[in-house]
Amino acid sequence: MPRQPRLDTPGALHHIIGRGIEGITIFREEADRHDFINRLAKLCHERSIAVYAWALMSNHFHLLIRTGIQPLSTSMRKILTGYAVHFNRRYKRCGHLFHNRYKSIVCEDDPYLLELTRYIHLNPVRAGIVESLNALCDYQWTGHGVIMGRIKNNWQDIATVYSYFSNKKKEAVARYEAFISDGITAGNHTEQSNGGLFRSADEWAEVQSLRSKGIPIPSDERILGSGEFIQRLIAEAEQRMKETLRLRKRVPDLKEFAERITKLQGINKDALMTGCRSQEVARARKIFCQVVVKKAGYSGAEAARFLGVSTSAVNRLANEDELPEVVMIISC
Secondary structure, eight states, X not given: OOOOOOOOXXXXXXXXXXXXGGGXXXXXXXXXXXXXXXXXXXXXXXXXXXXXXXXXXXXEEEEEXXXXXXXXXXXHHHHHHHHHHHHHHHTTOOSOOBSSSOEEEEEXXXXXXXXXXXXXXXXXXXXXXXXXXXXXXXXXXXXXXXXXXXXXXXSSOOHHHHHTTOSSHHHHHHHHHHHHHHHXXXXXXXXXXXXXXXXXXXXXXXXXXXXXXXOOOOOOTTEESOHHHHHHHHHHHHHHHHHHXXXXXXXXXXXXXXXXXXXXXXXXXXXXXXXXXXXXXXXXXXXXXXXXXXXXXXXXXXXXXXXXXOHHHHHHHHTSXXXXXXXXXXXX
């Protein structure tokens, strides 16, 4: 059966897995890992992607990212092709470095953003590379230590992960740590198959059972989420990509988007960044979140900093039913 095309729309959450060809080691030395991370960081600084979780193992890697305006295939090509070329030069080898194409699963944010963050960051513990959760905090080849505040980098999106636990950093870190610890004590209550398809075993068994009885049910191995999410994602993918093409030549900055939206709504642009709760201002904020996060590829954390609100508030507004003004802003 021919493989299906990748699903990719601006703002989609992806779990990505890449493996070395024939299981070979793709990270031999620290220099290799730094090379890979520098390429990943560059894309984050360019706002091509946002990275929530990551882990570099010896012969494979895991990434949990959200795409921006740039297609996922372009971003991954910049990382993998450049890395493979330099790897081959360093070790005087030739030929392919990675096994086939990387795996990419589009995921529904809730509950999979947190579940996959925990799964990815616990990989070194489960593989015996680090001995304990405390040691994982100082292990520099996953994003766990960054979220815990023990390791610093300026490219990983930790604000989005914090927003699921608390608006206060110290409390968010403590709750995140407890969440990760629960993952160790509880063991694997989810099943990973097909190189990264992360589902409840019972849920997938039910899908297969219903299908065997001739009962249609939405499912797609490229997607991790509810049936409603799967249907919506497939239906919207083509339309959202068409809208993105209008923005691709030049993506307005957040200030310009704010000016367009407040002008359309007939309110003062400064009102968008205040605590005003009038109906007009609330609607303008919702339009702003839906345009910049779901259409223009900005992260929820960037939009939150601009508005002076929490990341969770931005993500909630961005994922509510789309307002008709959104199309007008994208089109102008």
